[in-house]
Every structure is written in C-alpha cells, then in structure tokens.
Amino acid sequence: MEYLIHLAILFSIYAILGVGLNLVVGYTGLLSVTHAAFYGIGAYATAILSTVYDLNFFVTMLVGVVISGVVSLLIGLVLSRFDGDYYALAALGFNIIVYSIFLNWQSVTRGPLGIPGIDRPDFVSANWAFLIMSALFLIAIYYLAQYLGKSSFGRVLKAIREDERAIQVFGYQTHYYKLMIFVIGAMMAAVAGSIFAAYITFIDPSTFTLNESIFLLAIIILGGLANNKGAILGALFLILLPEMLRFVGFPTDIAAQMRQVVYGLLLVFLMLYRPQGLMGEYEL
Amino acid sequence: MPTAVKIVVAVVVIILVGMAISAIQKKEVISGQPLRVGVLLPLTGKFSNLGEDLKNALLMASSDINKNGQKVQLTFEDSAADPKVAVLGAAKLLDANSVQLIIGGTGSSANLAVAPIMEMRKTPFFPLSATSKLNSAGTYTRKLLPDMDGEASKIAAYAFAQGARKVAILYDTSSDTHVIGKDVFSTVFSGLGGTITLVQGYDSKTTADFRSVLTRVKDVGPDAIYALAIEKVGGPLVKQARELGLTQPLYGFSALESDEFFNGSGLAAEGVVITAQPFSCDGAVAMQKYCLAFKASYPGRQPLLYGAVGYDLLFALALASEKYSPDFSKIIDEYKNNPSVYNLNGTPQLDAHGNVRTVDFTMRIVRDAKFVELK
C-alpha cells in the first residue's frame, strides 16, 4: 500500500510538470527542452531554505516559484528570438548550463553531494497526507492550465503555434506571449520541484539533467499535446510502465535498460502512428 | 472517451490489480521462517561492477546458508545509484516483498535518500558505503564499510614519508566519499608540512576523457598525485596520466582494487600505490577459501571487497536469526556483537551504534597488473 502511495506521489509531481510543459510545447508550439532546470530551481530553493534557514515549506515554495520566474524570464528573453529546431537546441543548451550550475556552484548547492535532510510540513508527515497535499496542488494547477488554455490568452497561444506571422499581422506582440507562457510553465515546474524535494528528503543535481527534460517531453507527447488531461494521462502511463516492468520478472540488471528500450520504441511508434498522442488535437 | 484512452486506462487498472495480487500472494508465502532480506544495489550505472560483485556474493552466501533448509530469502532491486530510483526500489521491497531488512549497495546519494524511509518504516538498513554521513543517518542505519578518513590520513602520511611536498588531488565531485578523502588528505598532509598545489574535481558521469583535467595537473608539476577514483574510472585516468607524460607517483584508495581497473589502465598502472582494506585473495585462509569458491561459481569474475563484506554480513545475520528468531531486535543486537563470521575484511571495529568505523588498512602496490602487499 505504501508502495502505491509512493507511486501516486511521484505521479502527481510528474503530472504537474507535464501540465506546465504542455502549456509551452502543446499550446504554443515551442519545443522547450529545458523544463528540468526550473524543476531543479524549485527543488533547490526548498532544499536550501528549509535546511539552512528553517523556513516554512510553503514559503520556500513561493521563493522557488519567484526565482524560477525570474530565471525563466531571462532565459526566455534569449529563447524567444528563436524558432523551431533552433529553439529546441538553445533550450537544450540552457538546461545543460543550469545543470552545470547546480553541480558546480558548490557553496550554495553543495554540488553533487546534494542536500539531505529536507523537512516536510508536520501535518503531512504521513505519506498518505502528503499525497493528498500534492494531489491538491495538481488539481489547482490543472484548473489554472485549463483556464489559461480556454481564455483569449490561450487562443493567442494556439494562434502562435499555428502561424506566428499571421497573428503578428493583427498586431499581437508574440514575443510577449511566448515569454509569458514560458515563465508560467517554469513557475509550475518549480512547484513540482518543491514538492519533490520535501518528499524525497534528499536532492542532488543528477535528477535535473537533460534526460529528465526529454522524459517530460515524452510524457506530454504520449498524452497528447495541448490537452491537459492528456498530460496527466501521459504522466500516469510513463510512471507506471517502468514499475510494471519490475514485476514482469526480467533479471534486475536488464530491467532498467528494458525500460529505456520500451520508452524509446514508444516514442518512435507514437511518431509513426499517432503523433498527436493519446488525447491530442495537435501534431508537433 | 477515445479508444486509445480506454486502452490506457484498462492497462493501468490491470497493472494496479496485478501489483496488488502479487503483494498479497507474497505475504502468504512469507508467513514461514526464512529471514527476508532485501538488497538494493546498483546493477546499472557506474557502480554496476561493484553491484554485480555484491549480488554474486550474496547469492553464493544464500545458497551456502540454505543448504539445510531455507533460512534466508533474497530479493534484489536496482538502485542505479540514483536517489529517485532507489527510493522506489526500497518502497517496493518493503511493501511488495515485505522484507525485514535491506542491504544497500555502493552509491552514497542513493543510500542517503533511502535511510529516512527505513527510519520511518523502522526497518534495519545496512548500506555498503564508506561515507561518514551514514554514521548518523538514523537509528536503523548501520554502515558496513570503514570511514574513508582512515585511508586518506594513512596515504597522506605515506606520501610525505616518501618525500612528496607538493601534491595534486583529483576527485570525483559526485562522490561524498571522495570529498571526505580529499579534505582529510589535505588536512593531514598540510599538517605534516606539505602543500596541496591543486584540487581538481572531475565528473565521471559525463566522460572518460580526463586529458583536460590532467593537463592542469601537468601544469602545476606536483611531486605526487592523489587520484581518488573507483576502478572503472581509475583505469582510463591512470592510463591517460601516463600518456600525457605525468611520471609522478600515483596514489589511490581501496575502491581502485579490481580487475576492471586494469581493463582500463593496462600496464600504465605499474607502481600505483593504494591504501587497501584487509580483504585479499592472497590473505587469510578464510579469504582464500572465499575467493576459490567465488571463482568457481562465477568464472571470469574477480571477487572484490564488496561481495566479501556482503557474504560475511549475510552469514552473521543468518546465525543471529537462528539464535533469536522471531525476536528481531535481538537479531540486530547479536549482529553488533558478532558483525563478521569469517572476518573476510579483517576485524571490523564498530561504534556503539553498530556502524563499522575502521579496519586495519594496509597498503598495496601494482606489480605486473596485480595488486601486491607493499612492505
């Protein structure tokens, strides 16, 4: 039972990440491969502030969200000059740079030694209570994303995805919209990061690599771009699938690699036969 | 709902049901006697060689112990030396397999992430790590490898005695143990009157190309180099150092001692000196016997320190469990009194809590692609 609760908590964290990334990739069409960087900023904010300064969890989350917002604003300003593949490459570059900072700015992040002993708020010291808290965050973010998607702001985003030049003709400052949604997505990722840090109680840079960003991309592609329910479904599937493989009975050393094979082939088949994902309305 | 979604939901439900069933079933089988031991070790990633060694040794131990009836039951899970994966692996062992204790393989970040969970579940945890952080990781955690501090101070003294006054230190930035090693070495060496001219970290995850890092070492021209590296990484490191023209003495620590090291270094390793732990296939009778049995069961694999410690531990636990089953807390107390049955890694000295703090470190040198005792 505990094991299922563990899975559910991880699922809710990844669902939050997926929904946030979906706003950037699915609604706006920007192939952002740097989401893990903001996930990391949120996690480190909570980790550092709660261990060194003993701040309340929610306060640390707020700080993490703010820092993530500021950093994403700066990165986003550079990124919004790019399109398509170049956007992806530049985003990828930023992920690696931010990861390098997590790894090497040791006076703040303790580098690869990581930060152990992260506390969680007392009222969620039991895992099932923690699950309820993270589920509540997920629900809140889901509704926020739905609201954004259906609003006129969301319509502009979709228009940017379909044909940016056309909507510029109508006088819309597309740079501004692209930047805004990137920052919003980054702030959501920071929320997930804070939850993750408090849950695992120990973080180190190895969680926030390029591979993680790619994994997040796979979640929303699988679930279906520009569909928030799809993002959640994608997270559910990609968290459960590897765990299911644990029980299938592969020799344990092979199991981890098999998960990668399955995950890679899944991406290939999705692109070949269902590029819009499970619930998507939009192809890349 | 589109069909695809229906399919996914169906799959998810089947998975959940399957896991629930397997959990229930296992509980029934388990209501008997054997000690249920979970093993959370790195089967993938940079520690995979060490993880493989531990797994083989534990399998061998379990088949020896169970010769007259099943007394221990092992379940393995990959930790990938990654905290996220390890936490889920531990959860699965605790819930789906209802293990009574967990042995942790190398990988301090994974072990540190798992320790609080073991604390919450009040389940004993035996990580095979040397990082002193684990000494205080919780009432249920007892680490199995001696503190790195002992090795680092010993080799610092040796280097100084050999005439070195300026030393460059290389270490893997992602390893707690290495950081402790570099700090203790620096303190001891400077205390004796030497200077550390360069401390250079490397990231073993991204590359096996150490040339840029070694070029900086070449730049400072030290009298000796203290290269903290595990076997898989140390091989290419040593080879590239010699190729670059670094002729200074190279010092390392016990994690270098494995044939995997020679795979990467070849003959370039000649003359490398390390601090080592007592375990050796040319050591005491019990160690020799262990090595012969290991090589017979696993031809082509060299028995390493980690498996030996694991083998010893399982026997200690099995004996304790025979004496005191089903009173589990007495089993752990018995372990603290008799932590080692065959003393395959010498006589470990434990602290009051039950952590291994130190053993009689020795020194070894490479001669002809083999580690031999340094007199």
Added chain:
Amino acid sequence: MSIIPQLIVNSIIAGAIYTLVALGFNLIYSTTKFFNLAHGAMAVVGGYVVFSLTRQLDFSLWLSIPVAILVAGVIGVLSDLLLFRKLRERKASSMILLVASLGLFTAIQAMIAILFTSQFQTLTTGASISTVYDVFGGAITQTQVVILATGLLIMAGIGLMLKYTKLGKAIQAVGDDEEVAKIVGIDTNKVIAIVFFIGSAIAGVAGLLVGFDTGLEPTMGLALLLKGIVAAIVGGVGSLYGGVLGAFLLGFVENFGIWHLSGEWKDAIAFVLLILFLIFRPQGIVKK
C-alpha cells in the same frame, strides 16, 4: 607557459573527434533538413561492433574495423528506410522527425547496454602502453595521431566526392532543393539513403576511434552527438567545411576555457558558445 603546447594538442584531438561526428551529422542534415539525434547511436554501434568482434569473437583488427564501419552504415540506412523515409513521405514536420530520432537513439543505446552491459570497455588489449610522441612539449599518443589523420582524410574525401563525383552533385542538389532535384530526375530517396549510409559510417569511425583512445560506454553517444551538434551549428549547419571549423573552434574554446576555470565547467562552456553563436551569428561561421 609550458603547458600551452599540451593544451593545443588536446584541442586539436578534441577538434578531430568532433569533426568526425559533425561531418556525418551535417551530411544528413543538409539533405533531410532535420536534426537526427540517432546519429549518436551510430557512433556507439561502431565502437561496440569492433569490441564484440575483437574481444569476444577473436577476429583480427584489420577485419573488425571495416566490418564495424559497414554495420554502422547499414544501421543508419535501415533507420532511414524503416523510419525516417516513412515520416518524410507523410510530410511530417522536422520536430516529429527529431522526436522519432530521439526515441530511436534511446532504444539503440539501451539495447547495446543490454548486450554488452554498462561496463566501461577499452578496445586496446590493455597489455601494452601506447607509443607517445612529443610535439613541442605536448604529448600525443599514436591513437590520437590516427584520429587526427582520419579526420582530415575523411573530410578531404567527402569534400572531393561532393565536388567531383556525380553522386556528390546529386547530394548537393537534394540539399539545395529536394523538389527541384526530383523534377530533374534524381532519385532523391536513393540519394538520401546513401547519405545516411555514409554519414552513419563516419559516425561509426568516430565511435571506434574514441573507443581506442579512451574507451567505450553505452552512454557515450549522447555526449559525442551534442558536441558534434554544437560544432555543426557554430560552424554553419549544413556546411561541411563549416562543421570542421566549428569542431576545432569548439575543441580550442573548451580546452583553453577550462585552463583558468575548473575542469568541471567544460560542458557548460561548450553550450555557452552555442548559445552565443545562436544569438549573434545563427548562420554559423560559414554561411551556406
């Protein structure tokens, strides 16, 4: 400072390796216009085929190397025939191709890890110490000289092929405009398949050379690929000479960059370079 010759040597070696990766990558990009991430996997394949033939099956080196290069090329062609061509026919966007290539890369890398374990392997028999030459104070091993020579030879070879052979002209035509090339009567699918073969084969060479120089690990593909991409973009994506320039520039910036910073920042430096170029000179050094 006496260390500068060594830094120069290191930079040149790194540049040569990145050149090999960038060459194949650029060839494929210039004809198909998408970033083929699976390219990195071909390098790993090349390295591991040599490993399995020499260490596990005891074949001679003279046989294993050509076979490995061939296998890498074949797998590259297969990836085109079975996957990328189908997507192209469907007029899939370049992002779909990118994601598909990413999936393929992940799957191939994991399969190699299953077949050969995640252990670090070396291609040299490990018994002998390699011959080291001294170049004005910088040390360079025999293997590294081979890498440099191979890189230059292949670059020259490809350059000549493109300029003087019919195939080369066809490749350039497809690169310039696929539709027009078809109209003119070029079998674009065949040309692209050949490009995949050549590009992947070159990647295979890169992989096995790195295997001889440092060693093999299933995860080495991604790091090589990323550096190759940086080199290609900095140099001017799609331009072969640009890729070479970019590769050597990257090699120098990385090695001289960490001279004063710590070695741990090497990757960050490479990507800062990339982003600077993307901002200030996105077409790269050599405009196409």
